[in-house]
Amino acid sequence: MTPGLKMESKSTQIHLPLMGRGSRGDLSDKVTFSQIKSPEQLNNGQLLGGSQMNLCNGGVGTAAMTGLVPKIHNDCGDQKKPMASLTHLPKRPPVDIEFSDLSYSVSEGRKRGYKALLKCINGTFRSGELTAIMGPSGAGKSTLMNILAGYKTSNVTGSILINGKERNLRRFRKLSCYIMQDDCLLPHLTIREAMYVSANLKLGKDMTVTAKKIVIDEILEMLSLVDAADTRTINLSGGQKKRLSIALELVNNPPVMFFDEPTSGLDSSSCFQCISLLKSLARGGRTIICTIHQPSARLFEMFDFLYTLSEGQCIYQGRVCGLVPFLSSMSLHCPSYHNPADYVMEVATGEHGDWVHKLVMAVNKGYCGRGQTSTSSSSSSVPQNCNFNNQSKSNVEKVDALQIVIDKPTCTVIDMSEPNINTEKQNALPNATNLAPVTCTTSLLDSSESFTKKPINAGFPTSGWKQFWILLKRTFRSILRDQMLTHLRLCSHTVVGLLIGFLYYDIGHDAAKVMSNAGCIFFTVMFTMFTAMMPTILTFPTEMSVFVREHLNYWYSLKAFYFAKTMADLPFQIVFSGVYVIIVYFMTGQPMQTDRVLMFTTINILTALVAQSLGLLIGAAMKIETGVYLGPVTTIPVVLFSGFFVNFNAIPSYLQWLTYLSYVRYGFEGAMLSVYGFGREKLHCSEAYCHFRNPDMFLKEMTMDHANFWVDVGALSAFFVFIRVISYLVLRFKLKMMQ
Numbered sequence: 032m033t034p035g036l037k038m039e040s041k042s043t044q045i046h047l048p049l050m051g052r053g054s055r056g057d058l059s060d061k062v063t064f065s066q067i068k069s070p071e072q073l074n075n076g077q078l079l080g081g082s083q084m085n086l087c088n089g090g091v092g093t094a095a096m097t098g099l100v101p102k103i104h105n106d107c108g109d110q111k112k113p114m115a116s117l118t119h120l121p122k123r124p125p126v127d128i129e130f131s132d133l134s135y136s137v138s139e140g141r142k143r144g145y146k147a148l149l150k151c152i153n154g155t156f157r158s159g160e161l162t163a164i165m166g167p168s169g170a171g172k173s174t175l176m177n178i179l180a181g182y183k184t185s186n187v188t189g190s191i192l193i194n195g196k197e198r199n200l201r202r203f204r205k206l207s208c209y210i211m212q213d214d215c216l217l218p219h220l221t222i223r224e225a226m227y228v229s230a231n232l233k234l235g236k237d238m239t240v241t242a243k244k245i246v247i248d249e250i251l252e253m254l255s256l257v258d259a260a261d262t263r264t265i266n267l268s269g270g271q272k273k274r275l276s277i278a279l280e281l282v283n284n285p286p287v288m289f290f291d292e293p294t295s296g297l298d299s300s301s302c303f304q305c306i307s308l309l310k311s312l313a314r315g316g317r318t319i320i321c322t323i324h325q326p327s328a329r330l331f332e333m334f335d336f337l338y339t340l341s342e343g344q345c346i347y348q349g350r351v352c353g354l355v356p357f358l359s360s361m362s363l364h365c366p367s368y369h370n371p372a373d374y375v376m377e378v379a380t381g382e383h384g385d386w387v388h389k390l391v392m393a394v395n396k397g398y399c400g401r402g403q404t405s406t407s408s409s410s411s412s413v414p415q416n417c418n419f420n421n422q423s424k425s426n427v428e429k430v431d432a433l434q435i436v437i438d439k440p441t442c443t444v445i446d447m448s449e450p451n452i453n454t455e456k457q458n459a460l461p462n463a464t465n466l467a468p469v470t471c472t473t474s475l476l477d478s479s480e481s482f483t484k485k486p487i488n489a490g491f492p493t494s495g496w497k498q499f500w501i502l503l504k505r506t507f508r509s510i511l512r513d514q515m516l517t518h519l520r521l522c523s524h525t526v527v528g529l530l531i532g533f534l535y536y537d538i539g540h541d542a543a544k545v546m547s548n549a550g551c552i553f554f555t556v557m558f559t560m561f562t563a564m565m566p567t568i569l570t571f572p573t574e575m576s577v578f579v580r581e582h583l584n585y586w587y588s589l590k591a592f593y594f595a596k597t598m599a600d601l602p603f604q605i606v607f608s609g610v611y612v613i614i615v616y617f618m619t620g621q622p623m624q625t626d627r628v629l630m631f632t633t634i635n636i637l638t639a640l641v642a643q644s645l646g647l648l649i650g651a652a653m654k655i656e657t658g659v660y661l662g663p664v665t666t667i668p669v670v671l672f673s674g675f676f677v678n679f680n681a682i683p684s685y686l687q688w689l690t691y692l693s694y695v696r697y698g699f700e701g702a703m704l705s706v707y708g709f710g711r712e713k714l715h716c717s718e719a720y721c722h723f724r725n726p727d728m729f730l731k732e733m734t735m736d737h738a739n740f741w742v743d744v745g746a747l748s749a750f751f752v753f754i755r756v757i758s759y760l761v762l763r764f765k766l767k768m769m770q
């Protein structure tokens with residue numbers, strides 16, 4: 032019989048199966064998810080009783096002090112080893128989110144005007160509760176969550192209050208995290224490495240290395256990821272990836288966590304265990320909000336609060352257990368043995384008739400939900416038809432408790448309101464003195480910010496250089512481990528280099544073979560160009576999805592990411608192109624002069640860097656499928672105007688300007704000059720007559736006699752910088768468009 036972890040409240044009794052330690056060797060989701068630790072241990076920075084918890088962590092203190100959630104017992108008496116607990120996380124305030132008259136519309140073009148996706152909805156999501164946003168596809172669930180998380184801000188009307196005060200978006204974003212449906216993780220990092228990156232970026236200098244290690248170990252233990260800690264993310268199961276996504280965000284202990292369909296792609300057992308984990312996080316005092324499609328009855332009853340949308344309007348908000356009575360009161364009787372979640376979805380989609388409007392009216396009249404009271408008002412009206420239990424009352428008490436703390440302070444109250452209404456008060460509760468601001472200080476909202484009323488720190492938890500350095504190391508490590516990006520490329524450069532070397536063996540000094548040699552040089556430029564561009568088009572979108580997740584969760588800036596990416600790519604690109612070019616150069620018998628070797632290698636590397644930047648631009652701007660097509664297709668005109676297929680003089684004058692836009696032209700021209708230019712002596716002729724014994728004549732034939740190698744170098748460098756800047760701007764634009 033599986034030992035169990037029993038969670039009791041006056042309204043709910045949930046049994047979380049907890050496997051014994053003996054079963055830990057199995058990394059399957061069933062086992063590992065089921066080892067989620069006690070909700071008490073997952074509290075929002077556990078320690079301490081009473082006042083500090085009220086203040087800083089929203090943790091589960093004594094009910095009298097915190098007024099938080101009911102006590103949860105851990106029945107798991109047979110644990111051999113004491114379970115880890117999250118005692119070292121930064122302390123956080125409990126956060127309640129209230130929104131009223133929230134509307135959102137999108138433009139559908141000039142003719143069709145605006146389409147309303149959310150229509151004047153109201154609601155309150157509270158700390159200590161696991162909230163589900165449900166509704167049929169297209170009802171507006173993700174839209175609502177994106178707006179609440181602060182990812183969508185334009186065209187939004189209505190108000191969003193945080194702990195009863197106007198939301199300050201930046202501060203709120205620092206205290207919340209958004210865990211997306213797809214687990215956007217870097218495939219070649221292990222769990223532990225990923226956790227260290229997260230800790231270093233999110234906790235900054237506030238914590239020592241040892242403290243960070245403790246935090247990481249605790250989280251891994253808590254989320255049963257210890258056994259897989261040294262496994263690369265690419266090899267993790269779906270459930271483990273989901274838990275890693277949660278673990279990465281837990282590092283700085285955000286009091287608000289948004290989850291977009293956290294159970295998608297998981298089997299029923301893993302779904303249950305995933306929701307158990309979320310519930311445990313909520314029980315630790317966090318505000319956990321997730322969209323969910325159609326949960327099983329078992330999953331459904333695990334949620335504390337339900338917010339149901341249909342056509343952008345709320346058709347139910349309140350306790351999960353209050354749903355069926357509410358619907359009954361509207362003459363919508365959920366049949367026995369029918370999953371209420373399915374039933375409400377059927378109602379929302381109109382399967383039982385046109386009820387949406389009536390339900391919306393009922394919700395607006397306050398027949399369900401918490402009533403439209405602010406969190407700061409302790410006397411929330413308890414709706415008639417909803418089964419409000421003691422837990423929700425305790426939340427009201429919690430608000431009162433917070434109020435007391437705010438009135439009598441010694442410790443910084445972290446305030447997420449607008450600066451002009453920022454309240455900093457100190458707590459005079461007896462125990463609070465030695466708990467003090469230090470424990471309340473968080474890496475993201477440091478006490479000085481609250482104490483001194485400085486303008487809001489625009490920055491991230493760590494400095495720009497620190498972010499750059501951490502990301503540079505991470506990108507470097509990822510590239511090194513990437514079989515496709517690194518090992519395969521190195522192999523292909525060597526093999527193709529040797530092949531070309533054998534094909535054009537020793538032709539470089541032969542005047543009879545100058546045309547073949549020009550072909551060899553052109554192919555070299557083309558090869559370095561394509562091998563730099565295509566892998567970037569293929570891999571950058573994955574990196575970008577990770578970047579978007581981390582950037583939106585306030586880990587680091589776009590600048591740091593982009594600069595680190597650029598710098599980490601450089602050495603690899605230089606080495607790959609260098610290896611190929613050197614092999615080809617020596618095997619094909621090009622002039623053995625150091626300066627020529629250097630010039631030839633440099634110009635090819637520069638061409639590769641420009642091509643790689645183009646790959647980055649394409650990867651940043653479009654999807655992989657489009658990029659894979661557009662990359663080579665857009666390269667064709669560039670190659671056409673390179674000067675190899677058509678001489679400059681042969682190009683119609685109205686098209687000649689295009690040759691200046693062809694970066695391949697500069698690459699090819701520069702390579703030709705480094706081999707045949709700079710007053711090279713007459714070539715050896717292996718036949719009776721060689722027309723191009725004089726290299727200058729050959730350059731003249733190629734319309735390169737007036738070309739300047741350094742102009743080519745300058746042009747390629749300018750292309751490199753220009754395309755990198757454009758790519759950066761594209762990324763910035765894309766980020767903006769997401770909000």
Ligand SMILES: Nc1ncnc2c1ncn2[C@@H]1O[C@H](COP(=O)(O)OP(=O)(O)OP(=O)(O)O)[C@@H](O)[C@H]1O
Nearest residue numbers: 137138146148166167168169170171172173174175
């Ligand atoms: N930019 C847009 N232009 C037009 N319509 C949009 C736009 N963005 C979203 N919508 C529409 O808004 C509605 C709500 O979208 P949203 O993604 O919030 O739905 P959802 O409830 O999360 O659906 P699902 O469960 O399928 O993900 C959908 O009908 C969608 O087509």
